[in-house]
Amino acid sequence: MIFSSLLFLFRFLPAVLIVYYIVPRSIRNLVLLLFSLLFYAWGEPVYILLMLVSILVSYAGGIVVDSQKKKGNEGRAKAALIVSSVISLSLLGFFKYADFAINTVNGLTGAGFELLHLALPIGISFYTFQTMSYTIDVYRGEAQVQKNLISFGAYVTMFPQLIAGPIVQYKTIDQQLRCRKETSEQFALGIHRFMIGLGKKVLLANNAGVLWEAVRAMSYEQLPVLTAWIGLAAYAFQLYFDFSAYSDMAIGLGHMFGFRFLENFNYPYISKSITEFWRRWHISLGTWFRDYVYIPLGGNRVGTLRHIRNIFVVWLLTGFWHGANWNFVIWGIYYGVLLFVEKFFLGKYLKKLPAIFQHVYCLFFVLIGWNLFVFDDMKLGLGFMRALFGGYGQGFVNQETIYLLYNNVILLAILMLGSTRLPKKLGDRLCAALKGSDVAIILVKNIFYAAVFLLSVAWLVDASFNPFLYFRF
Known part of the structure; x- marks a missing residue:
């Protein structure tokens, strides 16, 4: 079940909201837990057991860590933390990376070990990092131990951000799990944020994805350079609007239930350097x-030397976190190299360039990075990379390119403008122009959100293309 589905919008979400708000506050975490388990079981009925094991391991680990620290047994507290983290990472490693490891061994040694062909548990990368953050925060004294298993289970399984984040560190919602007050203002803010995310996903990301898939299906040897770049740009927009839309909807749903999740995106495509880009993307x-x-x-x-090592360790792990394939590892190393170069050599010179050149530099390398990211088959990825630079002698543009631009120029313009602050600035100016008339502001906003919702639903009724890209990570 995904947020941009009619089942979620018209059945699951109304049901959970009705039950959540009619029960006493004392059992609202239980309602969230039960509905979240149902949400997860809808797509992964078997792996719900894996999630429950993860919950129990981290819950017990937090209690042991806390009790040993209170007794002054620092060594035992650290041992409990290590055991809990190792079990969590082992579960993630086995289900996500076992076949990758077997493939690698077979390739290096010629052995013929059979693959396990395990289905990837949805959201395991996200909830594993969340459970680990809990035990680490308790060990550091940055969060209180959670002795209520229901509340801890609600934190791990919370359906608004369970599948694709944002990754919610326990310390940021510790108090909200224990005591929160839902308000009508916060609920309305949640609806508005959810509608923005729904529109970004259905009206922008999905249509960008259709354009990317059309280009991807073409023969790379005959792909004009401009067509290849249009396709790659479409994928970049699809990924951004898809993932940021999910984060918007997750944050909006959090508001509906009284939670305040931290932001996950901050207009990354307006960045002037790779360093800035990664401060704005998947925060x-x-x-x-x-x-x-x-x-x-x-x-x-x-x-x-140790600083350089730290950069590359983080980016090797970042790449590997995204998927069990060598293209993700190379993608992580690629960004490690770029950040290393900016940090120690290029950064001071880059800042002296005109802003437009800084933007072009950043977007060029980000797009090349997405080329590494999108192709699991590295041979296909290298083939598309070659097409980007005219490596097949295919020319810069042809009639199909003109036709593609003619049919998608409005979409591309909307995607470009939508990835900047301009829409928000225009909205703020409109509100400023209506200042003094609260009724008019409320009316305009509600008409806008209603229009986004109705257009999204209309698109979903007949849509056959409605993926969420980050589910597979």
Whole structure:
């Protein structure tokens, strides 16, 4: 079940909201837990047991860590933390990376070990990092131990952000799990944010995806250079609007239930450097690696060689986190190299360039990165990369390119503008122009959100293309 489905919009979400708000506050976490388990079981009925094991391991680990620290047994507390983390990472490693490891061994040694062909549990990368953040936060004294298993289970399984984030560190919602107050203002804000996400997903990401799939299906040897870049740009927009839409809907749903999740995207395509891009893209993942890997390794407060090591460790893990395939590993190393170059050589010169050149530099390397990211088959990825630079002698443009642009120029313009702050600025100016007339502002906003919702539903009624890209990560 995905948020941009008629089943979720007209059955699941109304049902959970009705039950949530008619029961006493004391059992609302239980309602969230039960509905979240139902949400997960809808697509992964078998792997719900895996999630429950993960919950129990981290719940018990947190209690042991807390009790041993209170007794002054630092060594035993650390041992409990390590055991809990190793079990969580082992579950993730087995189900996500077992076949990758077997394939690698077979390729290196010529052995013929059979693959396990395990289905990837949906959201396992996200909820594993969340459960680990809990035990680490308890060990560091940055969060209180959660002795209520229902509340802890609600945190891990919470359906708004279970499948594709944002990754919610336990310490950021510790108090909200224990005591929160839902308000009508917050609920309305949640509806508005959810509608924005729904529109971004259905009206923008899906249509960008159709364009990308059309280009991807073409013969790369005959693909004009401009057509290849149009296709890659369409994929970049699809990925951004798809994933940021999911985060918008997750944050909006969180508001509906009284939670405030941290932001996950901040207009990454307006960045002027790769460093800035990764401060704006998938913020919750970057924050997780910063807090639990980069800083514990010493961050930038160490010698140059160790600092370089820390950068590459983080980006190797970032790439590997995204998927069990060599293209993700190479993608992670690629960004490690770019960030290393910016940090130690290029950064000071880049800042002296005109802003437009900084933007072009950043977007060029981001698009090349998405080429590495999108193709699991590296041979196909290299073939498409070759087409981007005219490596087949196919020319820059042809009649099909003109036709493609003619039919998609409006879509591409909307995607470009939608990835900037311009729509928000225009909305703010409109509200400023209507200042003094609260009724008019409310009316205009509600008409806009209603229009987005109705257009999205109309698109979904006949849609056959409605994926969520980050489900597979």
